[in-house]
Amino acid sequence: MTARTDGGAAAEPSSGTGRSSSVRRTGRWQGVAAVALLAVAIGVLAKRPPLLLVGAVAGAYTAYPRLTATSDPDLSVRREIDPASPADGERVSVRTTITNEGDAPIADVRIVDGVPAMLSVSDGSPRCATSLLPGGEATISYELRARPGRHVFQPVTALCRDASGSVEVETSIAAASAFECEAAVPDVPLRAPSGHHPGPLVTDEGGEGLEFHSVEEYQRGDPASRIDWRRYARTGELTSMTFRTERLAEVVVCVDARPESYRAADATEPHAVALAADAAGRIGDALFDANHRVGLAGFGRRVCVLPTRGGRDHAGRFHRRLATDPAFGLNPPEPARAAEREGGGAPPRSVTGDGRNGDGADADGTVSIDAQLSRIRAEIGADTQVVLISPLCDDEASRIAQRFESGGTAVTVVSPDVTTAETAGGRLARLERSHRLSGLRNAGVPVVDWTPDQPLGAAMTAIGGRSR
Amino acid sequence: MTAPDATGPAATSDGVTAPFLRRPAVASSVVALIAGGAAAALVADGTLQREILRVAVVGVLAFGIGTRLVRRDGTALRALGALVALGGGLVVLAALGRAATQPPQVTQRLELLPGIAGLWTLSAALAPVRFRWSRALIDVGTGFVFLGVLVTGVTQGADAIALLLAALATILARDAAENAVSVGGQIGVQRGASTARSELVHAGAAASVGVGAIAVVLGVARLGVEGLPFGALVALVAGGVILVFGSDR
Structure with missing residues (x-):
C-alpha cells in the first residue's frame, strides 16, 4: 500500500509517505454459529426439518466472513486548504479527497481526517464512511476556525472493512499539509526579579533606564546627567533622579x-x-x-x-x-x-508516524x-x-x-x-x-x-x- | 436581569461547533427495523396476529423516533419527542397485552409475543436509549425475534420458505443494527458525516449472501431430501455446521 499526497491548490507539497496499519478481527459473525447450532438442536429434538434448514442458512453466515477476503487497501489522500494563510478566527475550508488506488473495491471505508490538534471543526464533519470502487474517490469537506499559529494536519486514519465487516484494517495515511495563521504576539507578563544583564524587562528597581522611577538624595558618584538641576535651582538640594532599571529576563x-x-x-x-x-x-x-x-x-x-x-x-x-x-x-x-x-x-x-515510544x-x-x-x-x-x-x-x-x-x-x-x-x-x-x-x-x-x-x-x- | 435565565439547556459556547454525535447510524437502523419487522410479520401470519403486529410496529416506530428526538437540542423538540416516545411505548404495551390475551391458541400468542418484545428492544437500542447499552440491547432484541422464529418452527405455524426468510431477516436485522452502532461510534451522525453508502453496501452484501444461501438450501431440499431418513438430514446439516465451525474465523 502506498500513500501519496498531491499538494492541492493551497496545500504545501507532500512530505513522505509514512503509513502504518493494523488488522483487527471484529468477530461480529461469531454469534451466528451459536444461532445455527441452536436452530439445528431444536430442529433435531422437535423433529422439524424446516428448523434444520434455518440452521443451514445461519451456518452459511458463519462462512460469510471467509467469502470476503480483505485486500490490502491502497489509498491516497489529497487535501485542499482554502485560504492558505487565514486571519485569526477566519473559517478555513478543507477538502480532503481519498482515492482507492488499488484494484479491488473496498466495501466499507471509514475515514477520519487528521484535524490539526489545535483547531476545532466549525462546520461539517472530518469523518465519513463510504465504499470505494477501484479508482473511486470520496471527499470530506469541512470548515475549521483558524487560530493563530502554524497548524500541521495529522495523518488520515482509514478503517477499511470487508463486506462482512469481520476484518478491519486500520491504516494511517500521512498527507502532510499545513497552514499558518498570523499570530498576534502576546505581551508576556514577566515578574520583576530577574538577571543582571541590561535588557528590555522594566523592573521596579531604580537605576539607569528610560522610565522615571524616583528622586533620591544625591550621593557621591551619581552621574551629573541624572542630577535634578531644576530642583537644585529651586531649593539648593542636590538630588538625582533614578529611572526604572531595564533588565534582561x-x-x-x-x-x-x-x-x-x-x-x-x-x-x-x-x-x-x-x-x-x-x-x-x-x-x-x-x-x-x-x-x-x-x-x-x-x-x-x-x-x-x-x-x-x-x-x-x-x-x-x-x-x-x-x-x-x-x-x-x-x-x-x-x-x-x-x-x-x-x-x-x-x-x-x-x-503519529513514529507510533509508540520507541526507545528505552x-x-x-x-x-x-x-x-x-x-x-x-x-x-x-x-x-x-x-x-x-x-x-x-x-x-x-x-x-x-x-x-x-x-x-x-x-x-x-x-x-x-x-x-x-x-x-x-x-x-x-x-x-x-x-x-x-x-x-x-x-x-x-x-x-x-x-x-x-x-x-x-x-x-x-x-x-x-x-x-x- | 439576564442572569437567572441560565436554567435552559447549557449554553453552547458559540453555537457553531458541531460536536461529535455518537448514535447508531440512521440508514442501517432503518434497515434493521424493517428487517426485524419483516421477520416478525413472516412468522405471525394469522389475520389477528398481523393486525396486532401492525399496531405494535406503529408503536415501536413512534417510540424509536420519539426517543431519538429527545436526544436532540431544543426544548420544544425534546418535549415533543418525550410525548411521542411515551405514546409509542403505551401503544406497544397495549399490543403486547392484546398479543398475550386475544389470539385463540396459545401457540399463536407465543409466536407473536417475542417478536413484538424484540422489535421494541431493537428500537430502544437504535434510538438509542443509551449508546453504551446498544450492542447488548441489539443482541437481546434480535434474540427475541429469533425466539419467535424458533417457536414458529416448532409449532409449524408457517411454511418452510416463510420460516427461512424470517430467519434471514432476523440475521440481517442483527447485522444492520450492529453495523449502525459500529458506524455511529466511529463516524457519528453529526451533520456532514455521510455514511449511508457504506451502510447500504454492507446490508446489501449481507442480504445477497442470505438469498444465495436460501436458494441453495431450498434447492437441496427440493432434490428430495424428504425421502432421506431424518437422521441422514441431521447428520448432513450438523456436519456442515461443524465444518464451518472448524474454520478459524
Whole structure:
C-alpha cells in the first residue's frame, strides 16, 4: 500500500509517505454459529426439518466472513486548504479527497481526517464512511476556525472493512499539509526579579533606564546627567533622579504534559497539552522578539529541558524542540485512548508516524514527576523565572507551581481553561480549578486564566499591566 | 436581569461547533427495523396476529423516533419527542397485552409475543436509549425475534420458505443494527458525516449472501431430501455446521 499526497491548490507539497496499519478481527459473525447450532438442536429434538434448514442458512453466515477476503487497501489522500494563510478566527475550508488506488473495491471505508490538534471543526464533519470502487474517490469537506499559529494536519486514519465487516484494517495515511495563521504576539507578563544583564524587562528597581522611577538624595558618584538641576535651582538640594532599571529576563517556558493534563472540554476540542504547546510557542516568540533569553522545559511522560539562551538560532531550536520532543507529544497517553475507544470503538484522534515510544524509557521507564522537576530546576539558573503552562486539572499542578515558587524561582502560571459547564462533573472540575487559581494567587503566583476561545494576548494583558 | 435565565439547556459556547454525535447510524437502523419487522410479520401470519403486529410496529416506530428526538437540542423538540416516545411505548404495551390475551391458541400468542418484545428492544437500542447499552440491547432484541422464529418452527405455524426468510431477516436485522452502532461510534451522525453508502453496501452484501444461501438450501431440499431418513438430514446439516465451525474465523 502506498500513500501519496498531491499538494492541492493551497496545500504545501507532500512530505513522505509514512503509513502504518493494523488488522483487527471484529468477530461480529461469531454469534451466528451459536444461532445455527441452536436452530439445528431444536430442529433435531422437535423433529422439524424446516428448523434444520434455518440452521443451514445461519451456518452459511458463519462462512460469510471467509467469502470476503480483505485486500490490502491502497489509498491516497489529497487535501485542499482554502485560504492558505487565514486571519485569526477566519473559517478555513478543507477538502480532503481519498482515492482507492488499488484494484479491488473496498466495501466499507471509514475515514477520519487528521484535524490539526489545535483547531476545532466549525462546520461539517472530518469523518465519513463510504465504499470505494477501484479508482473511486470520496471527499470530506469541512470548515475549521483558524487560530493563530502554524497548524500541521495529522495523518488520515482509514478503517477499511470487508463486506462482512469481520476484518478491519486500520491504516494511517500521512498527507502532510499545513497552514499558518498570523499570530498576534502576546505581551508576556514577566515578574520583576530577574538577571543582571541590561535588557528590555522594566523592573521596579531604580537605576539607569528610560522610565522615571524616583528622586533620591544625591550621593557621591551619581552621574551629573541624572542630577535634578531644576530642583537644585529651586531649593539648593542636590538630588538625582533614578529611572526604572531595564533588565534582561531569563525565562523558561515550562509545559505541563502529564497524562492528567490531556483533557479536553469536548471530543472535538483540542486537549490542554496541545493548547499548552501552542501557547508555549507563541510566548516563546514574544519573548524572543523582546530579546529575552528563553528556555524550554516540559515534564510528564518524559522530561525535556532546553537551557535559556537568546538569539535567532536558539529560537529555531526552541520551536524544533517544541514540535518534536516526545515530552510534548500530542498523542494522549494509552489509558485515555482506551477510554476514547470504549463504546463504539472510535478511532484515536491522532496517529503519529513514529507510533509508540520507541526507545528505552517508556511506560515503566518513566521518571517520577518529582525527579523530572528536580532535573528541570537543576538545569535552570538562579535568576531564571518560569512561565508554567498547565490546565490545572489536578492539585498536583498547583503544587508544582508552588514548588517552583518556594524554591525561589518566580513563577507565572498560564492556564488554558478546558473545563466545561455542560455536565455536572465538568462543573465540579471548573469549580475545583477556580479554587486552585485563587489558591495560587493567594500564594503570590500570578495566574493567567486563558479561555482558549479568546486570544492569548488579551488574557495576558489582563494581568500583565505592570510589566514591560 | 439576564442572569437567572441560565436554567435552559447549557449554553453552547458559540453555537457553531458541531460536536461529535455518537448514535447508531440512521440508514442501517432503518434497515434493521424493517428487517426485524419483516421477520416478525413472516412468522405471525394469522389475520389477528398481523393486525396486532401492525399496531405494535406503529408503536415501536413512534417510540424509536420519539426517543431519538429527545436526544436532540431544543426544548420544544425534546418535549415533543418525550410525548411521542411515551405514546409509542403505551401503544406497544397495549399490543403486547392484546398479543398475550386475544389470539385463540396459545401457540399463536407465543409466536407473536417475542417478536413484538424484540422489535421494541431493537428500537430502544437504535434510538438509542443509551449508546453504551446498544450492542447488548441489539443482541437481546434480535434474540427475541429469533425466539419467535424458533417457536414458529416448532409449532409449524408457517411454511418452510416463510420460516427461512424470517430467519434471514432476523440475521440481517442483527447485522444492520450492529453495523449502525459500529458506524455511529466511529463516524457519528453529526451533520456532514455521510455514511449511508457504506451502510447500504454492507446490508446489501449481507442480504445477497442470505438469498444465495436460501436458494441453495431450498434447492437441496427440493432434490428430495424428504425421502432421506431424518437422521441422514441431521447428520448432513450438523456436519456442515461443524465444518464451518472448524474454520478459524
